[in-house]
Amino acid sequence: MSSDDPRGVLLRAEDDVAVAARPIPAGATIELPGGRVTAREPIGLGHKVAVRDIGEGRPVRKYGQIIGFASRPVAAGALVHVHNLRADLFERDYAYAAERPTVPAPDRPRTFRGFLRPDGRVGTRNYIAVISTVNCSASASRLIADRFRDSRLRDEFPNVDGVFAITHKGGCGLPFEGEDHGILERVLAGFARHPNVAAYVIVGLGCEGAYAQHLVETRQLTLLPPPGAGGAKGRHDGGPAPTVLNIQEEGGITRTVEAAVRAVRDLLPAANAWERTEQPASKICLAMECGGSDGNSGVTANPALGAAADLLISHGGSAVLGETTEIYGAEHLLTRRAVSREVGEKLVRRIKWWEWYTGVFGAKIDNNPSPGNKAGGLTTIYEKSLGALAKAGSTPMVDVVEYAAPVTKPGLVFMDTPGYDPPCTTGLVASGANVLVFTTGRGSVLGLRPTPCIKLATNTPMYERMADDMDMDAGTILDGEPVEAVGRRLFDRILEVAGGEPTKSERLGVGEEEFAPWTIGPTL
Incomplete structure (x- = not known):
């Protein structure tokens, strides 16, 4: 395959198919390492062309690995796709830990400018989150975040990337403390503790299965301590408790939104106090x-x-x-x-x-x-x-x-x-x-x-x-x-x-x- 006019890519010498690097018309000759093949029909970009005859039931290889089995005879130059290839079951040799590779040393140290948090993780962004525990509080959470969409927010708090809402379709109608409840709480806690989140408020309805206080207590959620105040024991040691608002207790959506907006405004100065510093590439996940x-x-x-x-x-x-x-x-x-x-x-x-x-x-x-x-x-x-x-x-x-x-x-x-x-x-x-x-x-x-x-x-x-x-x-x-x-x-x-x-x-x-x-x- 020449670099100035590529048509087909043969990934391994043992492969049965080549991949079209650009659309290939019927009758075109495809130059490949070790030979050539003539397209019997149009081959679209990214589609496969057989580089040799393949018998019915025979395995078909790409990347040097089995990608399926011929469901009928396939002639060299033919399109290989759903009409002639099927995914039969086959055994794989797991050979556990048999080919453990080594990790090479880097050519030179690389860095980026990020927000170093007390637990040693580094944020690449610096957000405030409004976390909804249930779909019933999703609209209220969105209304809270909408109050901070104005671009002037960055003028006043240049180190804050924004305020965003975490909303979803779940949070109730699930077995209490069952698997789905645990997954939802693990996800919400992961976002609350995320190195890219400087602070957050939690908004619930009040009667949902995945109720807000259960999330806080089970996952031991606290806010980040102020910049420079923590770090010895980890990110969440010594931080204040998060603001938790339930719509039913606050007296409806309007009062919940106003209370949450005040809470976010109170969080903005501390979030803005975080600044980017030079950090090693090892801090990227x-x-x-x-x-x-x-x-x-x-x-x-x-x-x-x-x-x-x-x-x-x-x-x-x-x-x-x-x-x-x-x-x-x-x-x-x-x-x-x-x-x-x-x-x-x-x-x-x-x-x-x-x-x-x-x-x-x-x-x-x-x-x-x-x-x-x-x-x-x-x-x-x-x-x-x-x-x-x-x-x-x-x-x-x-x-x-x-x-x-x-x-x-x-x-x-x-x-x-x-x-x-x-x-x-x-x-x-x-x-x-x-x-x-x-x-x-x-x-x-x-x-x-x-x-x-x-x-x-x-x-x-x-x-x-x-x-x-x-x-x-x-x-x-x-x-x-x-x-x-x-x-x-x-x-x-x-x-x-x-x-x-x-x-x-x-x-x-x-x-x-x-x-x-x-x-x-x-x-x-």
């Missing part, structure tokens, strides 16, 4: 997500993010990967990189749980990819998973944590989450991630306050079409730029954003509607 994926996600943006994650981890930082349903069929590549058999087995237990969980509802994990994914060239969950896993880079997997659990270890951490973008990113951010990189091939537009979201496009046509939403273009890899070079540019962008450079979603004001805690059980 990076959340990694892919959504609206296409056939080039695993060729360009995801490998570039993996390269950036490797660089961050070499500096002592953390990178958190989620989407358990979207590593299905590729999980053996992570278990081999686990630091121990125990860590690898934790991941496999979550895979087995998902097989049980989806079966309870008569669903199959291969209901994923979505129609949009398939239109972009992805065919099976195995193919999607292998491409998604490229975000994990090449370092050891140091831990597997439950949904929204705090991430405390440096290195690559896996979090058990759904594949659906809003609940997945909500869990990742609740863990304390202070930067989020979101790769997309079809054009997802997600943001999630209080964490800045960098969107990385997999292909240049989409990047140019959605330039107001995309922060970087990894499609240059299809034109010959090395993955490692794009990864280094992305790492530089992560440091810039961590230091205060706004992302496209932040400029557009996106990031409040996407908060969506995972709900596992029934609504009662």
Whole structure:
């Protein structure tokens, strides 16, 4: 493949398919390492073309791994997609901790300017949050935050990035102190304690199952102590109790809003007292997500993010990967990189749980990819998973944590989450991630306050079409730029954003509607 006119990408010599780096017309000759193949039909951008004849029932490989099995004979040069490829079950060799890689030392120390909190974590933003414990207080919480949308707020309090509302559709109709109650409280506490949140108020209705005082007491929530006042024992030691308002006790929405607005105004001077200082790259906890994926996600943006994650981890930082349903069929590549058999087995237990969980509802994990994914060239969950896993880079997997659990270890951490973008990113951010990189091939537009979201496009046509939403273009890899070079540019962008450079979603004001805690059980 020449760099000036690329048409197809063969990722491994043993692969049965190449990926279209641009639309390929029928009859075109595709030059590949070791030979050429003639397209028998049009091959769309990101779609797959067979590089050799494949017999019915035979495994089909991409990334050097099985992505499915031919459902009928496939001739060299034919389109390989849903009409001739199926996701049969197959055994994976987990080989726990058999291929644990080393982490290279960084070339030179890198830093960014962030808000150092008393527990040693560092904020990349400095927000005040209005936290709703139940959907019944969501509108009131939104009205409170709306009172602080005026741009003059930044003139008076330049170190405060804004006031935002955390609202959701749950908080009641769930088993009290059951699994969903625990998940919701873990998520809300994770956002309250987030290094990007300087202060918060909590707003409830008063009769909900997940009532506000239970959250405060169970999760031992306090506010940050004033800048410079804490740090010896940790962020929440010695801080004041948060303001908790219940609409029924306050006398309705209007009185609750006015009381909360006064509380937020009282918090603003202390929040503004926090200032950015020079901090090491090790203080970045990076959340990694892919959504609206296409056939080039695993060729360009995801490998570039993996390269950036490797660089961050070499500096002592953390990178958190989620989407358990979207590593299905590729999980053996992570278990081999686990630091121990125990860590690898934790991941496999979550895979087995998902097989049980989806079966309870008569669903199959291969209901994923979505129609949009398939239109972009992805065919099976195995193919999607292998491409998604490229975000994990090449370092050891140091831990597997439950949904929204705090991430405390440096290195690559896996979090058990759904594949659906809003609940997945909500869990990742609740863990304390202070930067989020979101790769997309079809054009997802997600943001999630209080964490800045960098969107990385997999292909240049989409990047140019959605330039107001995309922060970087990894499609240059299809034109010959090395993955490692794009990864280094992305790492530089992560440091810039961590230091205060706004992302496209932040400029557009996106990031409040996407908060969506995972709900596992029934609504009662």
